[in-house]
Amino acid sequence: MEEKEVKNIETKPEEKNDTKKTKNKIRRNLVLIVLAIALVIIYIIQRGEYLEIKEIGENLDFKVVKNKYPNRGISESIKLGIKNCEESEGYMFFVGDQPLLDKKDIEKLINVFNEDTSFIVIPKYKNRFGNPVIYPKKYKEDILNLEGDKGGKSIIKSSDKIKYVDVCENTLFDIDNIDDFNNLLKRETVYEKWHNSS
Numbered sequence: 001m002e003e004k005e006v007k008n009i010e011t012k013p014e015e016k017n018d019t020k021k022t023k024n025k026i027r028r029n030l031v032l033i034v035l036a037i038a039l040v041i042i043y044i045i046q047r048g049e050y051l052e053i054k055e056i057g058e059n060l061d062f063k064v065v066k067n068k069y070p071n072r073g074i075s076e077s078i079k080l081g082i083k084n085c086e087e088s089e090g091y092m093f094f095v096g097d098q099p100l101l102d103k104k105d106i107e108k109l110i111n112v113f114n115e116d117t118s119f120i121v122i123p124k125y126k127n128r129f130g131n132p133v134i135y136p137k138k139y140k141e142d143i144l145n146l147e148g149d150k151g152g153k154s155i156i157k158s159s160d161k162i163k164y165v166d167v168c169e170n171t172l173f174d175i176d177n178i179d180d181f182n183n184l185l186k187r188e189t190v191y192e193k194w195h196n197s198s
Contacts, residue, residue: 053096073149082143089117091143092134093152099184100170101132109134112165120159123167130172136161 057064121134
């Protein structure tokens with residue numbers, strides 16, 4: 001799982017504490033939601049300064065892999081995950097900017113993949129698509145050949161074996177800019193209700 005930095009977010013001094021608390025809550029939740037679905041092994045890709053993620057992972061007995069070359073783009077994190085993972089029927093990739101992931105949706109994605117492990121499985125809500133995506137092991141070499149700041153979109157585009165799975169809106173909610181982050185803060189009540197029920 002890659003921790004993705006929230007960019008273009010500037011806060012006033014008096015807002016820094018609340019912002020830090022929210023970011024830490026997001027990070028812990030991302031780890032706990034993945035843990036809750038009982039995957040056999042989970043890897044966290046630590047990018048540089050994210051010591052909180054490293055501490056959370058180690059406290060939960062996860063294997064933490066440090067990305068020493070984040071400047072090589074997201075492909076480096078993806079490849080580190082593959083290289084440090086035992087042989088598997090499939091590889092599920094999470095990003096770090098989806099704080100409202102729904103456990104039931106993740107379980108649904110895994111169940112669909114297990115029905116036929118030759119298909120790429122992608123979550124969707126209405127006309128939107130996103131992460132986490134599951135790639136069958138037959139794409140392992142293609143993934144290891146990724147370069148730069150590119151994920152698996154090129155692999156998806158060249159594949160004729162894809163299953164799209166309907167998920168709830170929250171699962172695909174991500175944070176890419178200040179407006180997204182403020183939207184998350186406005187949805188705090190919904191977030192707390194979901195988090196406490198997980």
